Amino acid sequence: MMDRYTNPWRANYEAIAVAVWLLLAAFSFASAPHWRLHTPAFHAFSLGAIVMALTWLPGALRMRTARRALNGRPLAFVTAEELAKTMHRVKGQLWLGKGFEWERDQAQLAHDLLRVGPSRLAEVSLTAIGAHWLHGLAPREKDLAVPLSTMEGHLLVVGTTGAGKTRLFDLLVTQAVLRGEAVLIIDPKGDRELRDNARRACALAGRPQSFSAFHPAYPEHSCRIDPMATFGRHTELASRIAALLPSETGADPFKAFGQMAMSHIIAGLLLVAERPNLLKLRHYLEGGVDALVERALVTYCRQVNPRFDAAATIGKARDSIARVQALIRHYRQRVAPQQPSSVIDGLVNMHEHERVHFSKMVASLMPVLVMLTSGELGPLLSPDPDSDRDSRSLMRMTDLINDRSVAYIGLDSLSDGMVGSAIGSLLIAELICFDLSMFGSNYCLTTSSSLSFFENVVLGPVMANTLAQGTQ
Structure with missing residues (x-):
């Protein structure tokens, strides 16, 4: 927290002072021979003017740096291997990325900047998403992490398309997999990259065999799943x-x-x-x-x-x-x-x-x-565990939780919303049969941008989504 607040969005008077003192120094030094006065005095004045310019220079540079930071930062990418190393630095916590804590000083800076208008001080992109000038409100960013205990409840992630929901899910799922937790991804849209990233996260954790994928649009590559396998009555x-x-x-x-x-x-x-x-x-x-x-x-x-x-x-x-x-x-x-x-x-x-x-x-x-x-949904959702004619793997929710496996379920709801919604409802109903609290910090993460049945909701505790070769 700053000891004394200075509004960096005002005119850069420090830079003006530096320029004036440097001009005086140059003028005094250059014109010394043309005056009928003692030349060393002009040289001494030039030196003093340079000293004054250097005195004002740090403040001018700080103002300039603060304004340049309003243009945002370049996209930062982290590989799954680098994320694994980061987890050791924040052991016992969930790493969310780089950033800063929003405190009193940031609130005041944002207030003053909005009064001036960010577009007057920062470059404005018609294609960029979000307020990139927010990165200019803190001189430096650090690791942001939250205790794992805070993730035991429900989590709501809201954002427009392209805002970074999937990238956040990438971070969450990779860390959950590396911690050896059960992971269930319910993806109403059916994102191939999401599925592949989840598989790569399992490979990084040294348990590629624990990954299963279900997708009604690709039955030949899908595992079988029985939504009626677990019940109390x-x-x-x-x-x-x-x-x-x-x-x-x-x-x-x-x-x-x-x-x-x-x-x-x-x-x-x-x-x-x-x-x-x-x-x-x-x-x-x-x-x-x-x-x-x-x-x-x-x-x-x-x-x-x-x-x-x-x-x-x-x-x-x-x-x-x-x-x-x-x-x-x-x-x-x-x-x-x-x-x-x-x-x-x-x-x-x-x-x-x-x-x-x-x-x-x-x-x-x-x-x-x-x-x-x-069609193909019959044997996919009503599998016969005793049949040898179907070589596709069979995934049960009990095995998913007990074996701490990773499952990706693509519902293909954009092309067939009724079937996707029905499958998702059946699976969620079966999950309710489990007392998940006995399994620790496991998560069920659900992502969507267009489905009313799961509108941008993350359910907790059983978790998911992905990281892989690189994530934003």
Whole structure:
């Protein structure tokens, strides 16, 4: 903090004084022979004038330097290797770059400069973004770092396109990777440079195998991810998908019916020890639940009575409906009076529901499921972990957090906003299942410039974005 404040944006009187004294010195020295006076006196006056000019010179140079600083500074680049060295200097802190602390003196300087007008003292660029004259408010810049404990909450990064949000994310993700933390990048736009920088950060940290990338537009280069792999109760899975349906009142009967139907199907799949996924939900909602009801009834009856003979109960029934009806009669007559099951009751009610009415009630749900299971998205979002036919890696959120891996998820929302928003919502919903506080300073960083679903938001704590060969 300065002991005495001097407004550097006023006229440079010091430079004028230097010029006047130098002119007097030159005039006195040059004209000494032409006067009928003692010449050494003129020389002595010239020397004194030079001394006075030198006295005023430091102040003039300070004023000039302060004004030149208003033109901004050239872009500074730091490699990932240099950033790793910088982290040792600010151990235990998050390095944000070079800058200065905004204090009373900077506020006064900015106030005085705005009264004069920065354009009168600094070069004005029609293409530059931001107020570059801010760099002239401090004589020198130093490392800016914040304690890691301050990053445990949420962080909002706001800026127009090209303002440097991605460069900030580059710094954050590289430091998080080098600290060995779990990193999840949710990129609604799908930035290839962002993905490549994250991969290079993992290579620098000595764990390139910990990086995974998901992008629906490039299925051949994408890992598989199951947004329904982690849940506490089976109803959570149905709630995640139902939340994707638009609802004006929040009490839409079609949405409620669809959520109930999905809950019954998911509970039935779990009863028969089968992993639920989006493809199976679509299959049973479109084609009917007869096959699932039959398997669930046989499984539950055997759980209640290990000697249960399904073939004897079904008898000579050949078609699926007849077999299901025989199993339902057995369940209601022999099993339900002593050991009823809410799962079986729900599936049976779905089976007996009028088919046309059922199709109409779940009609609002089908577009979402079709979007998430069509084409290459089917095996990407509904992977079979036991299949050997798909060699693409399988990423689970539990593995991401527990193994402290790095994942890039490009949602391709600029070209397909509905699908991107749906995938992002499902993944965020699954992350909520984790108690991230037990994993320390992990981060989830989300970046966007045009998507209403994630408008320039950084979620914390699970983090992301990138650095690499060079960052601003």
